[in-house]
Amino acid sequence: MHRLTLSVLALTLAASALPAGAAQPAYGPELEGFAYPHPVQRFSFQSQGQSLSMAYMDVAPTVAANGRTVLLLHGKNFCGATWEGTIAALGGAGYRVIVPDQIGFCASSKPRGYQFSFDQLAANTKGLLAALGVERAIVVGHSMGGMLAARFALSHPQAVERLVLVNPLGLEDWQAAGVPYATIDQLYGTELKTSFDSIKAYQQKFYYSGGWKPDYDRWVAMLAGMYAGSGRDVVALNQAQTSDMIFTQPVVHEFGRISVPTLLMIGQTDRTAPGANRAPEEVAKRLGDYPELGRAAAKAIPGARLVEFPGLGHAPQIEAPDRFHEALLTGIAG
Helix, strand or coil, X not given: XXXXXXXXXXXXXXXXXXXXXXXXXXXXXXXCCCCCCCCCEEEEEEECCEEEEEEEEEECCCCCCCCCEEEEECCCCCCHHHHHHHHHHHHCCCCEEEEECCCCCCCCCCCCCCCCCHHHHHHHXXXXXXXXXXXXXXXXXXXXXXXXXXXXXXXXXXXXXXXEEECCCCCCCHHHHCCCCCCHHHHHHHHCCCCHHHHHHHHHHHCCCCCCCHHHHHHHHHHHHHHHCCCHHHHHHHHHHHHHHHHHCCCHHHHHHXXXXXXXXXXXXXXXXXXXXXXXXXXXXXXXXXXXXXHHHHHHCCCCEEEEECCCCCCHHHHCHHHHHHHHHHHHCC
């Protein structure tokens, strides 16, 4: 039986800020201690023989409602909270906004024995929408959330009013391109070494073209805090399992079957390519060419429209929110 319960925010947003020189925080396995920008609710359900809880925010518009709902899907190195600015922009335009944390991520359950797949996460998300009485939504997915959004649109097209893919992963098949497979045990060993500094270094190199703004530190600390807390082992395990899911379940080969109106929003300096660090140099240098990948995806998805952001990287909604939100609101209007 599905049920919805409300959890109370125990901390203020100030608790998540990182003053210069402050010690890095530690958070619980379900991000206990980190304050979300809106009340976090829980969708409890049974999946694969387990009782699971999916955290989500359901934010009402701050102006007259336009009757439309936007579903925001986070990336692997992000959480629902990182959509904070986008929630505000959409709410200010009359949209209801639903923002889940996927199972295995952020404030949601961290199951040890779970078969992660994009089909499973899409089914979980469809269950959440059904429990909330939402029949159709504009589905916006960023990074890994873009892969999930594409799978959601393929599996549940009747539930998708429009599809928006923001620098999605999966615009190329890394294994087919020559990236060696890594076992979950190998990935788990790497995940256990994760720290604030390693997350920041990765994001700075691949997401922001070597640049950095102090505002980004909050989101790095959000992720690093789970590795520094009591749930470190299961957090690392779920991250390893979902890395395997991303690598072994490409959606790019099915773009031609997407049947809903689609908008691609691509930061042009992005060079994200999971597994490139273990690929031969001649393979690695060809991966993550988002300008080319975005144009190829726009051709492959029937009727897709492409918005390119020169000078922006993997997370344009964080790097240049005003520019991104203007393009998003224009793209989903009507």
